[in-house]
Amino acid sequence: MKTIMEPSREIPVIIETDVLVVGGGSAGMSAAVTASRMGCNVTLIEKFGFLGGTLTSVTLGSFCGIFTVTDEAIKPVVKGFQEELIERLKRYEGVLPPHRWLKTASVSYDISCLKKVADELITESGVCVFYHTQAVSVVKENKKVKGVIIENKDGRSIINAKVIIDASGDGDIAAMGGAPYEIGSNGITQFPSSMFRMANVEIEKIVHITRDEYQGYFQKAKKDGYSLPRVSSGIHITPLYGVVHLNVTKIAREDGNTINPLRVEELTYAEIEGRRQVFLYAEVLRKYVPGFEKARVVDIGSHIGIREARLIKGDYILNEKDVLSCRKFDDVIACSAWPLEMHGEKDETKWVWIEPGDFYTIPYRCLIPQNIENVLIAGRNISTTHEAQASTRVSAVCMAVGQAAGTAAYLALKCDNNVRDISIKELQGFLQKGNAFLG
Ligand SMILES: Cc1cc2nc3c(=O)[nH]c(=O)nc-3n(C[C@H](O)[C@H](O)[C@H](O)COP(=O)(O)OP(=O)(O)OC[C@H]3O[C@@H](n4cnc5c(N)ncnc54)[C@H](O)[C@@H]3O)c2cc1C
Known part of the structure; x- marks a missing residue:
């Protein structure tokens, strides 16, 4: 391929922030609101002109992953930020009560109301938001990502941050920062859909x-x-x-x-x-x-629905057996009861269910990308196998993981910005105060 040499240039540092969240989908908005409420100075960048990511740009039918379901009861295993979002949506008549389908249940929402409610939550919590802004590169020093280079209508600039949460869905920041990753299973990802x-x-x-x-x-x-x-x-x-x-x-x-x-x-x-x-x-x-x-x-949807892209390799890689055996980890930061929902080669979706009424847990280590000290991953790009991601990727679970990432970022600021050095007990304590369900 023909190439040219681009001349080097100086770019402005437009912000020095405690926590930078890249991507404002389920995980990113939850992470940013949480970190800001904990007292961090938080900046969020989002390539579209609204929050919600897949929820609003692809458009979905309903929030999945909130409940564990039996014939008798529908019980939440995701609370915290997700619950608050639903309460807010009720003010605009933008949500329906949980409805059962197959062996599960989910909550239908209205897309325009969600965009409005997300704006409210992010601005009220004091997060500095840049819409129409894309992260294009990173500046790394040893094992820390010191800044993220962004591009928007103002041109090219940099945001320096102590801790960065990669909620881009595609693992853009962790990958640019040098973390290893897989794309699906040997390049085979779940099939996408236009919604x-x-x-x-x-x-x-x-x-x-x-x-x-x-x-x-x-x-x-x-x-x-x-x-x-x-x-x-x-x-x-x-x-x-x-x-x-x-x-x-x-x-x-x-x-x-x-x-x-x-x-x-x-x-x-x-x-x-x-x-x-x-x-x-x-x-x-x-x-x-x-x-x-x-x-x-x-x-x-204004964007094709991508179920799976990069799966960043973290300190632990959650697998199919962990999900189906409802494994309970000591460093739990979120729970899920969603089945493996596989959109594979055949013309039917394959569902593999977990024990009704039970749930599995996601360990904090799945949020820590290998080779980097000050970046957390949240959302559909956390550290899982292709099979496990068929469960962890649903929006409620991404919100729960985002809440954990926002809380962990706050704690990392007290540990020389090293996300591996925080106290898990302290993290779990703050999550429970934030009404998160940890089992
Ligand atoms: C077709 C389809 C159907 C689905 N159905 C359901 C369903 O019914 N219920 C359910 O709960 N879940 C469903 N899911 C899964 C779920 O919606 C998503 O996996 C989840 O919402 C992902 O959230 P996220 O925050 O991790 O990522 P995303 O929602 O992908 O958000 C990432 C955000 O980051 C932004 N971004 C990306 N790169 C950059 C960058 N470099 N710089 C700045 N911003 C960037 C994007 O614009 C986006 O807003 C479905 C997914 C698909 C694709």
Whole structure:
């Protein structure tokens, strides 16, 4: 490839902050609000013009991962920041009560209300926010990342920070800082999806349609010649009357493999293919499913839904056995009861359930990237195997992990900014004061 030499240049240090959070998704907003409330000076940068990440830019049907579910009861295993967010959403009628589906339960929310509530939480807690700002490089000194180089409409500049929380979803900062990582399992990641919403749906007609029945409609359409890459679906009623959220598409490369979510050429292809599938599925729903006859696509996520990209290697790598055996770690910082939800090669989603009513724990060591002393990872890029990430990646779990990262960052400031030197007992104590569930 032809190259040119870019001339070196001086760039301004625009901020010196205690804690820098990169990415304002489920994990990042939870981490930033928490660290700021603990008394840290916190800056958050986000490449979009709003918070929420996948929750708002991709758009989802509901918050998953909050509960452990039995036939008798739905009990939360994620509280803290997630619970507060739901309480806030109620003020705007932006959330529905928990609803059961398959062997689990989740909470539907409205995307616009979530953007508003996230703005409120972040500004009220005193976090300094930069939207439309992307982290592009890091400045490292020995084993510490001293600053993050950013680019936005103001140009290129640097934010210096004592502790950095990488909540980019893709592990951008940890990777640039020299931490080892895998992309999925040998480059095979979970298949992405384009998410969308349809309005003018006759809710009374669709409210009792089961997942199996939707699958039957899609199978019938396939027999009639529609080329549908996926027949299992998540179709969620939202707080907006007549509007449903649809998780039905599945994007593969032309050769049938998953795209590389870190290659812009493949992302571009995926966005275009995703929107093609959205209108294909909309046509099928209108034709085959009673209640959808007059439905229209009103919204497609502004970003293709990436389930998995870099999995950063940390001091511990959570694995499938830990999840399925409901392992309880001494250095627990978050809990989850979400199954392994695998979006693999077949046209159906594979679910592997954990014991009803039980949960597994996530150890603090999964938040510490190898080779770096002052960076924490939070969200879908924490240290797990490809299989375990099929459970840890859901939004409620990312929020719980974000809350832990924000709290740990505060403690690291008292330990020469070294995230390995904090007291786990102190961390757990502060998390419990913050209403986090640790089992
Ligand atoms: C198709 C799909 C369906 C899903 N369905 C559900 C569901 O129904 N319920 C559920 O709970 N979970 C669901 N999930 C999983 C879940 O939503 C995500 O895994 C979770 O929200 C991830 O949160 P995060 O904060 O780790 O990362 P993200 O949500 O990816 O947030 C990362 C943020 O960082 C920003 N960013 C990235 N790089 C940079 C950079 N270099 N500089 C500045 N900013 C940057 C991004 O813009 C983004 O806002 C789904 C995921 C997908 C893809």
